[in-house]
Amino acid sequence: MSADDLTPRRTGDVLHREVRAPSDESERGPGGERLQHAEAASKPIRADAPREPQPRGARVRGNRPIDQAEAAERFLAAPMHQKAHDERLWDVRRKRDVAAHGIPEWEELRELASRIKTHTLTHLDRYLEQFEAAAEANGVHVHWAEDGAAHNRIVLDILKRHGARSLVKSKSMLTEECGFRHFMAAHDIDVIETDLGERIQQLDEEEPSHVVMPAVHKTRLDVADVFARTLGTDPDNDDAHYLAESQRETTRPLILKADAGLTGCNFAIAETGTVVTCTNEGNADLSGNVPPLQIHSIGIEKLLPRVEHLGVFIRLLSRSALGSPITQYTSHFRKPRTGSEMHFVLVDNGRSERLAMEEFWTSLKCIRCGACMNTCPVYRRSGGLSYGATYSGPIGLIIDPTFDKRKYSTLPFSSTMNGSCTNVCPVKINIHEQIFAWRRVLAEEHRIPLLKQGMMKAAGAVLSRPAAYRAAIQTADSALRVLPRFAVYNPANTWGKKREMPHAPRQSFHAWYRQNRMKKETDA
Amino acid sequence: MRIGLFVPCYVDAFEPEVGIATLELLERFGLTVEYPYDQTCCGQPMTNTGCHGEAAATEALFVKNFSGFDYVVAPSGSCVHQVREHLTAIPQTDEVKAVRSKTYELVEFLHDVLRIEALPWAAFPHKVAYHSNCNALRGIGHARPTELNRPFFSKPLSLLKKVKGLEIVDLTRPDECCGFGGTFSVFEPAVSAKMGYDKVTDQARAGAAYVVSADSSCLMHQKGCAERLGVPLKYIHIAQVLNGAAA
Numbered sequence: 001m002s003a004d005d006l007t008p009r010r011t012g013d014v015l016h017r018e019v020r021a022p023s024d025e026s027e028r029g030p031g032g033e034r035l036q037h038a039e040a041a042s043k044p045i046r047a048d049a050p051r052e053p054q055p056r057g058a059r060v061r062g063n064r065p066i067d068q069a070e071a072a073e074r075f076l077a078a079p080m081h082q083k084a085h086d087e088r089l090w091d092v093r094r095k096r097d098v099a100a101h102g103i104p105e106w107e108e109l110r111e112l113a114s115r116i117k118t119h120t121l122t123h124l125d126r127y128l129e130q131f132e133a134a135a136e137a138n139g140v141h142v143h144w145a146e147d148g149a150a151h152n153r154i155v156l157d158i159l160k161r162h163g164a165r166s167l168v169k170s171k172s173m174l175t176e177e178c179g180f181r182h183f184m185a186a187h188d189i190d191v192i193e194t195d196l197g198e199r200i201q202q203l204d205e206e207e208p209s210h211v212v213m214p215a216v217h218k219t220r221l222d223v224a225d226v227f228a229r230t231l232g233t234d235p236d237n238d239d240a241h242y243l244a245e246s247q248r249e250t251t252r253p254l255i256l257k258a259d260a261g262l263t264g265c266n267f268a269i270a271e272t273g274t275v276v277t278c279t280n281e282g283n284a285d286l287s288g289n290v291p292p293l294q295i296h297s298i299g300i301e302k303l304l305p306r307v308e309h310l311g312v313f314i315r316l317l318s319r320s321a322l323g324s325p326i327t328q329y330t331s332h333f334r335k336p337r338t339g340s341e342m343h344f345v346l347v348d349n350g351r352s353e354r355l356a357m358e359e360f361w362t363s364l365k366c367i368r369c370g371a372c373m374n375t376c377p378v379y380r381r382s383g384g385l386s387y388g389a390t391y392s393g394p395i396g397l398i399i400d401p402t403f404d405k406r407k408y409s410t411l412p413f414s415s416t417m418n419g420s421c422t423n424v425c426p427v428k429i430n431i432h433e434q435i436f437a438w439r440r441v442l443a444e445e446h447r448i449p450l451l452k453q454g455m456m457k458a459a460g461a462v463l464s465r466p467a468a469y470r471a472a473i474q475t476a477d478s479a480l481r482v483l484p485r486f487a488v489y490n491p492a493n494t495w496g497k498k499r500e501m502p503h504a505p506r507q508s509f510h511a512w513y514r515q516n517r518m519k520k521e522t523d524a
Numbered sequence: 525m526r527i528g529l530f531v532p533c534y535v536d537a538f539e540p541e542v543g544i545a546t547l548e549l550l551e552r553f554g555l556t557v558e559y560p561y562d563q564t565c566c567g568q569p570m571t572n573t574g575c576h577g578e579a580a581a582t583e584a585l586f587v588k589n590f591s592g593f594d595y596v597v598a599p600s601g602s603c604v605h606q607v608r609e610h611l612t613a614i615p616q617t618d619e620v621k622a623v624r625s626k627t628y629e630l631v632e633f634l635h636d637v638l639r640i641e642a643l644p645w646a647a648f649p650h651k652v653a654y655h656s657n658c659n660a661l662r663g664i665g666h667a668r669p670t671e672l673n674r675p676f677f678s679k680p681l682s683l684l685k686k687v688k689g690l691e692i693v694d695l696t697r698p699d700e701c702c703g704f705g706g707t708f709s710v711f712e713p714a715v716s717a718k719m720g721y722d723k724v725t726d727q728a729r730a731g732a733a734y735v736v737s738a739d740s741s742c743l744m745h746q747k748g749c750a751e752r753l754g755v756p757l758k759y760i761h762i763a764q765v766l767n768g769a770a771a
């Protein structure tokens with residue numbers, strides 16, 4: 001398959017219905033109400049409600065396995081937070097459905113996007129070289145980083161060469177992955193986040209909990225608390241506009257006098273050597289265009305062959321992420337401005353290793369829209385920080401173990417494998433099947449708790465021997481006692497803590513059948 | 525046509541009336557249904573936990589019990605999904621492959637194979653919330669999930685429409701998982717139960733008197749949640765409703 005086969009289908013209509021219709025200035029929900037940007041649409045928490053402290057994320061201890069279930073339980077124990085989180089993200093999922101169902105060719109677009117990514121990833125070496133050559137021809141300095149540490153060192157070197165002491169940054173999950181903020185702090189470089197959500201997280205010394213909405217787990221009162229503590233705002237004023245304005249006023253001067261700017265990359269176009277970023281606040285433009293020194297950190301999987309492929313992904317990205325037809329700003333960075341310098345840092349950090357994993361390589365297609373998180377019922381009730389990793393939710397469950405199999409060995413179990421993530425994924429990653437595959441890999445490598453494996457062994461022994469099985473559930477009472485071995489498993493009876501136990505019937509189906517049907521057969 | 529009836533371990537132990545209703549319902553259509561007496565389980569609890577090796581002997585037993593039938597029918601979407609998609613711990617002989625491809629979930633068997641047109645004996649004059657089990661919905665294609673931009677269809681609802689007096693109520697989150705998730709319900713009880721509570725609350729808010737599903741395991745979990753919350757909802761398997769249960 002060549003890139004030529006992947007040309008998006010052109011229809012006679014250049015403008016899409018929703019853009020054309022004069023009265024339809026924005027998408028509308030089922031009730032005819034105007035759909036708002038999800039970040040602005042969340043309901044305010046009532047001022048007279050008692051303050052509920054924000055639950056913190058997973059306890060990370062070196063590379064000991066993360067206890068996601070324990071952190072989720074703490075999140076659930078903060079009902080205001082959990083409810084707001086769940087409802088806000090479900091609302092985004094609902095808007096995503098409206099947006100996706102508004103485009104007749106939606107499933108065709110997903111298929112095309114998936115195929116473009118397959119093609120690019122299976123010819124990645126070629127496209128990376130093409131991208132590098134095109135970028136250099138544009139006057140960009142291109143660097144290659146094998147891992148996160150190399151990325152941080154390369155950026156530090158560039159900053160040092162220019163005597164830069166402060167850097168403004170537009171949200172980039174890749175730099176989170178590299179531990180960039182902490183590294184730069186240790187080298188006395190001021191890093192200022194320009195994305196509102198990311199800035200909130202930075203000021204609260206927390207990681208982002210969601211790839212698109214980094215502070216979605218916080219209520220407005222939490223944000224008011226953080227800003228009161230760090231920016232001196234009124235702790236009791238949780239008005240979104242007041243808070244956003246306060247942040248903007250304190251951050252703008254820092255942006256204006258920053259020595260360097262760094263952005264992430266949504267798409268990198270091999271043909272033109274262009275970096276494309278999508279933001280709703282225009283902050284990539286600020287970080288890229290204001291300071292004299294400009295750096296873009298690029299995960300090597302972000303490549304697309306040509307500009308014409310970009311439209312497919314732009315149409316999918318924001319609709320999947322927030323249910324809006326497009327992000328407010330789609331910025332293309334190609335050449336340094338006169339008098340400034342531009343650097344691209346291409347980062348591997350485990351990606352080429354992942355590319356070689358037969359069952360898991362398609363996770364590299366991810367465009368970080370967050371749709372799988374929004375739809376995930378476990379994520380919505382756990383909070384993103386419960387995963388103790390840069391990437392949380394369904395996509396996190398399948399890529400985190402590729403970074404560290406021990407530390408993230410429990411994550412593939414934090415799922416009911418209901419498959420909704422796979423259905424919303426704009427690039428058709430079979431997420432729930434990869435979660436299933438990880439469980440097998442982890443069990444085979446004895447990375448699941450001994451107790452769990454022991455219980456499964458016992459269950460397998462009973463369930464493969466009809467006589468033992470029948471004896472075990474012969475009477476209803478003993479079924480309740482013995483079935484726990486494969487239904488309820490746990491001597492501590494975790495089932496019964498929050499749910500009533502099933503009522504034991506008078507007799508099992510086996511017993512009924514023997515009594516009512518087998519007798520007849522022998523009689524006959 | 526030789527039909528083998530598979531009654532999953534949960535149903536066998538906790539909901540025998542679901543097995544009975546399935547058997548009687550198939551017989552109403554004039555089918556001869558055999559119940560291999562040495563059956564136990566499809567291996568799902570082990571496979572679901574990643575322990576495929578531990579599931580091998582159970583899988584082999586399943587195949588031994590059910591080879592030779594024209595169809596294997598079970599009143600459980602998740603067990604059928606397991607057999608069809610994940611019964612892979614044993615060598616995939618022709619016999620194994622045949623059993624896997626001939627295993628049907630009850631609703632799809634009635635809808636796709638028997639193509640039944642009427643259920644004259646069935647009346648259920650109640651408001652019903654239908655619960656779509658995730659494996660049935662997205663795994664074996666019972667219905668169009670809300671995420672996909674495809675034409676709407678629902679095999680279970682089209683069957684329930686043939687039941688006299690039955691009224692379907694709409695849920696606000698029609699196909700969100702209820703949190704059972706097999707071993708998930710045991711190993712991650714906090715999130716699992718919260719999902720169950722939310723599901724039950726949605727069903728009650730919709731004005732349902734009964735919840736109907738094609739999966740006993742989801743029903744067992746939801747019933748446990750409803751009882752704990754003190755919500756007076758009743759839970760019943762679709763096999764019972766289609767077989768003419770009077771409620």
Ligand code: SF4
Pocket residue numbers: 320365366367368369370371372373395421424425426427428429431
């Ligand atoms: S895995 Fe798919 S749905 Fe999830 S963030 Fe990536 S592209 Fe979006």
